Amino acid sequence: MHMSEYPPPVADFLMDTEVVDFHHPQIQSLAASLSGRTPLLTAKNCFDWVRDHIEHSIDFHREEVACKASDVLRIGTGLCTAKSHLLVALWRAHQIPSGFCYQRLIFGGDHASYCTHGFEAVWLEGLGWYRCDARGNTKPGIHCEFTPGQENLAYPIIREGERLFPDIWALPWPELVTALESLPDISQYLRDPIDVHPPAASGWVDAPATPPNTA
Structure with missing residues (x-):
């Protein structure tokens, strides 16, 4: 995906919501500490901090489950979507x-279950939309950096049935939020990964008519 291929964002991509609760005092305080000299540097600082300071639940064998942004910050761990x-x-x-951006991936091997993998897209002035993945580089073989102009997602689409959804959503998928909020612990996720589908309603930036292959 080239950044210029998607249209500019609308106001929905700045919304404070129940899940993206950026007016929470702790998020406001952290955001202020990550401010850079330019919006580009600020965006990178935020990416690096979440990637490196919030432990991926599976990589670090954490059992707590969070969905809301402020809860992820409070407990210091989360799945990729969180x-x-x-x-x-x-x-x-x-x-x-x-x-928000999503993939459907095979979880746990070639003959295991599917799971929904979540990552992010940010609008950079003069550059356009840039997709990136802050899941964390603590899993062998994954090395994601914030490098506008060069997309490096955590997971290429390589196995039958896997899919990269090309659109960018202003809100997390409702079915995904419900599944996360209902999840008792990560052990349950490992037994039965979350595998949901995109909402039918509007609320996203459409992909180009013929998106390039990102596998």
Whole structure:
């Protein structure tokens, strides 16, 4: 995906919501500490902080489950989707338009279950939309950096049935939020990964008519 191929964001990509609760005092305080000299540096600071300071639940064998951005910050851990909620909240606290992206991946091997993987997209003035993945580089083989102009997502689409959804959503998928909020612990997720589908309603930035292959 090239950044210029998607249209500019609308106001929805700056919204404070129940899940992306960037007006929470702790998020506001952290956002202020991550402010850079330019919006681009601020966006990178926020990305690096979430990637490196919020432990991926599976990588660090954490059992707590969080969904809301402020809860992710409070407990210091989250699945990829939960980490994306916090990162988007930090960007929006700086009035940087941002949204959510998703993949459907095979979880646990070639013959295992599917899961929904979440990552982020940010609008950078003069550059356009940039997709990036702050899930954390603590899993062998993953090395995600914030490098506008060069997309490096955590997971390429390589196995049958996997899919990268090309759109950018202003809100996390409702079915995903419900599943996260209902999840008792990460052990349950490992037994039965969350595998949901995009909402039928509007609320996203449409992809190009013929998106390029990002596998």
